[in-house]
Amino acid sequence: MSLKNHVVNKHQHDDLLFPKCAHPKLRATEERKKKWLKRDSEPHLKFQNVMFKKQLMEDIGNCSSIGQTSRIESYHSVVNHFAPKMIHFHYENMLCRLLLAVMHYNENCGRDTKGLSIVYPKFKHGGYTVRKILEDPSYSYVNQMFDMLESGDYRKVAVVAPPTLSADKQHPDKVQAFAEFKKRSRFN
16 A cells, blocks of 8 residues: 555555655655656556565565564474474473573574675585574573572472373273283284
């Protein structure tokens, strides 16, 4: 809506999310120099047809920071580092590992770039990719954890494991279950 109005030199909009253009007010000399489209003229209608196509609108939605998943993928990578999926952890252990992953991610998710590097992945067959080199991760949360352990504050947190998924189910008698198994087995 706002873009449709902007190209015809209308900078106040009826849109609640975007009531006016973000650029500063144009001086009269600047305004006269620009070539504005006339509302509902053929070029204006062609512009609208191109800019407001369904495919383009969906693509723009995917490009916005709301639709990006790189941060959540990065967080899941940190969780997998602290709590690998191929290893079973009891509830308390898993909770501790997840809390460690959260602290590590929160402390290091906004690291600055200290430079760029060029890498040559095999799948590019001689082509290259430019990557950011991030600052080294920090681990100051570890010192905070040790301070908490020394002060005894960790004792204030009570961790109660939830019941297992099968806890409320009725369990069969072992002898009866084995007898039924042997009855059904084709190897008897």
